Amino acid sequence: MSEAPHLTFDLDTPGVSRGHLFVPGGADRGELSLPVFSLNQGEGPRLLVTGGNHGNELEGPIVARRLINWLPEAQTCGRVIVLPVLNPLAVQAWSRNTPLDGLNLNRVFPGRADGSVTERIADAVSHVLLPMADTVFDLHSFGPTWDFPPAATTHPVADPDLMARTVRMAEAFNLPLTLVWQHNDTAGMFDITAQKQGKVFVCAEFGGGAVGADNLAIYEAGVRNALMALGLVEGKAEYPTFRHRSSGQTLETHPSDELKSPAAGIFEPRCSVLDEVKQGDLVGILHPMDSLSSKSIDIRAPGTSTVLAISSGMHVDASKVVALVARPRK
């Protein structure tokens, strides 16, 4: 039996500390050391910020690194723990899942101490870091094949009080979109584990496509706004401008809001995220590839809604989700 997961430094040390989260080795590979930053300014909120849960979503790790740079001069109270890269194996491979075991880290929480490497990472985070925080920001993005507006998201939470606090926290990012996302593939997600421990958990879903300087600035502003709302840093919150808009809206989406490709072929996006659509409006086109005599197939909006996410132009199989729409939260 190898060592148990642990931190290589003491989180109770006042001020800035840097070290690693030790993830024990197993049958598939040796130990991992995940760099961790901590800033302990005494009494106050206890926040855990994580990035790199999926290896092809790099806004999170980059904004986490920026946070580490300015927190020492800005944080006035409480404790912030930053783990910029949860899954270095996936990040190095620019892959959503861990190449070694093929697992999606965000579907194996709370993890297993005797599992494969992805499960051991989840286990270390769940047992060593999560108990040290009351609030968690897991900095995702939508990955390279989707367009998605800068958003703070949550899944529905059964406990009404925790749900209300979670939505308030998400809205405090002041991003163009706050989203309550109901979908059917939530087993093993980091947020479920955190919420079972009563914690406020907000998942940032930003950008999509290439990770560029403009979107990073919006992302960082959202995280800074949320830190102000927690009282960890001082300053005046602002609404970052995204495609000429600088106000936020709170929407909800359900599994029935997914638009799927009617056949295999090349998907052509015909609208942009945050576009308002009515029933019958063109959202995208599916071009069969076998023959130029085959008609292209229009994909239309089922009702009045806001385009939440749209796939990049790419080849898709039949019944692949190519767009998500959303409606104002009830």
Added chain:
Amino acid sequence: MSEAPHLTFDLDTPGVSRGHLFVPGGADRGELSLPVFSLNQGEGPRLLVTGGNHGNELEGPIVARRLINWLPEAQTCGRVIVLPVLNPLAVQAWSRNTPLDGLNLNRVFPGRADGSVTERIADAVSHVLLPMADTVFDLHSFGPTWDFPPAATTHPVADPDLMARTVRMAEAFNLPLTLVWQHNDTAGMFDITAQKQGKVFVCAEFGGGAVGADNLAIYEAGVRNALMALGLVEGKAEYPTFRHRSSGQTLETHPSDELKSPAAGIFEPRCSVLDEVKQGDLVGILHPMDSLSSKSIDIRAPGTSTVLAISSGMHVDASKVVALVARPRK
């Protein structure tokens, strides 16, 4: 020996024809049938438009499909042949190279009749379609991990007359950027084969990141402008607006204009394409991943130039190209 590559229809038929380019089978897999569109309006320029040379650059195939929709009502003379997807195996896999043989189609021209599948595609295109055209537009894009402005590009061509005609053709796209691109990895490119046959060859390099509706509109406008310049269709050329600019510029770039990562780590882009930079300006930051005590490393502009391309935020190895700059064409 299998059948020779051929078209399943006669390009000399007046008006619209649709059929396939037959690519013979070989040891690695059976035959391929690549859908081809042709519109023969008699005397005039002979243009070949191709897309899907690389499988993760889908602007080209989508704009090629749009072209097929409006050409029958717009084309007044000459001949346009459209092959929306050169490499369906790569497109289906959303992969730059062909998964089956690992080859980059744009490095194996003019191909080999007895080669692997990628070489057989190049051979069929070189011998069946290329002789039928005087001008070729190969519709690429920069792929999902880069940002790049909408551009019409050429490599330097040794023959000064062909070079002048090529640059004029590229500039007729009226895109934000016309680029003369000198690099050291041109052996086996489609353009080299076409230029050896005396043809004007323009390679469109558009977008980067997700293939979205806004960029597709710019891309299509560029291709339409070029068709007008050839006299194939009528209308008034326009400069498409990109990031609040609606004028074009002609730049050149050389291998020495590549900026490389100083170490392995996460690259953070700190500027956007078409930004003007001076010597010492911050272009990006390299964040080592092993420790949060290691300093991040600034990547700075070597001199006055325009940012031509910038990598998405992602993990990179040491000495990986993360940005390209360019200067006004001399």
